[in-house]
Amino acid sequence: MSSEPVISVRAATATLGSRPVLRGVDFAVHRGEVVALLGANGSGKSTAVRSVIGQVPLTGGGVSLFGTELRRFRDWSRVGYVPQRTTAASGVPATVREVVASGRLSRTGLRWPSRADRAAVERAIELVGLADRAKDSVWALSGGQHQRVLIARALASEPELLIMDEPMAGVDLASQEVLAATLREQVGDGTTVLLVLHELGPLEPLIDRAVVLRDGCVVHDGPPPEAVGQHALPGHDHVHPHAADEPLRTGLLT
Numbered sequence: 083m084s085s086e087p088v089i090s091v092r093a094a095t096a097t098l099g100s101r102p103v104l105r106g107v108d109f110a111v112h113r114g115e116v117v118a119l120l121g122a123n124g125s126g127k128s129t130a131v132r133s134v135i136g137q138v139p140l141t142g143g144g145v146s147l148f149g150t151e152l153r154r155f156r157d158w159s160r161v162g163y164v165p166q167r168t169t170a171a172s173g174v175p176a177t178v179r180e181v182v183a184s185g186r187l188s189r190t191g192l193r194w195p196s197r198a199d200r201a202a203v204e205r206a207i208e209l210v211g212l213a214d215r216a217k218d219s220v221w222a223l224s225g226g227q228h229q230r231v232l233i234a235r236a237l238a239s240e241p242e243l244l245i246m247d248e249p250m251a252g253v254d255l256a257s258q259e260v261l262a263a264t265l266r267e268q269v270g271d272g273t274t275v276l277l278v279l280h281e282l283g284p285l286e287p288l289i290d291r292a293v294v295l296r297d298g299c300v301v302h303d304g305p306p307p308e309a310v311g312q313h314a315l316p317g318h319d320h321v322h323p324h325a326a327d328e329p330l331r332t333g334l335l336t
């Protein structure tokens with residue numbers, strides 16, 4: 083493990099509207115790690131990852147990527163980002179291949195795509211199991227297939243760091259399995275991953291560490307919490323044993 087974190091978030095504070103949403107968040111993600119950001123609805127998970135990629139300005143503290151302060155970081159082809167469930171279909175008709183290829187633009191810029199660029203796009207499409215749909219319009223896809231396209235778009239630049247906001251939300255079981263396999267492959271290749279999850283689900287075996295947020299603060303940073311009994315059910319405040327004597331309430335599923 084490299085001593086310099088790939089992501090370093092230090093005492094981060096952020097306000098949305100007049101609401102303090104991040105209230106002094108600290109965490110780091112090291113090279114090759116898979117870290118899940120967990121917490122109840124509204125705990126600040128999306129805001130935290132959006133601040134990591136500069137979409138939410140911090141009111142205090144700092145973020146570094148690959149050892150560079152965010153405001154000076156320019157190497158965005160090293161970072162793949164999958165936003166919280168949106169559609170890959172804009173107002174403009176586009177095929178699966180076109181949307182995925184747009185994810186390569188951070189590497190190609192304005193030059194004509196090379197053979198390596200095209201191969202990376204095809205590999206990303208294959209990884210998410212959509213090779214047979216490459217020429218189809220994204221309008222014709224299911225929600226789970228859309229999500230796969232967004233992930234392929236993030237993978238097209240062959241990023242060293244993949245940041246995903248609830249990649250499994252609203253995704254059918256078949257697509258979940260494809261996404262888990264895709265992620266396993268990326269992790270096997272050494273990609274560093276930070277992902278927002280509502281529950282660990284099929285990605286659980288891949289997760290090295292969990293950072294749990296509550297009300298904009300980190301309340302746990304360590305082994306992923308285990309869902310047990312009825313507390314594993316959606317709607318239950320999640321209680322699990324902690325290394326210390328007190329049980330830790332993560333509010334994981336509420």
Ligand SMILES: Nc1ncnc2c1ncn2[C@@H]1O[C@H](COP(=O)(O)OP(=O)(O)OP(=O)(O)O)[C@@H](O)[C@H]1O
Pocket residue numbers: 098099100101103121122123124125126127128129130
């Ligand atoms: N643009 C905004 N303006 C004002 N408040 C916002 C805005 N975006 C989010 N919030 C609020 O900030 C808080 C944190 O939101 P955030 O999306 O980071 O939470 P989350 O943990 O990702 O939740 P979820 O699991 O529901 O996605 C919530 O209370 C939310 O209502």
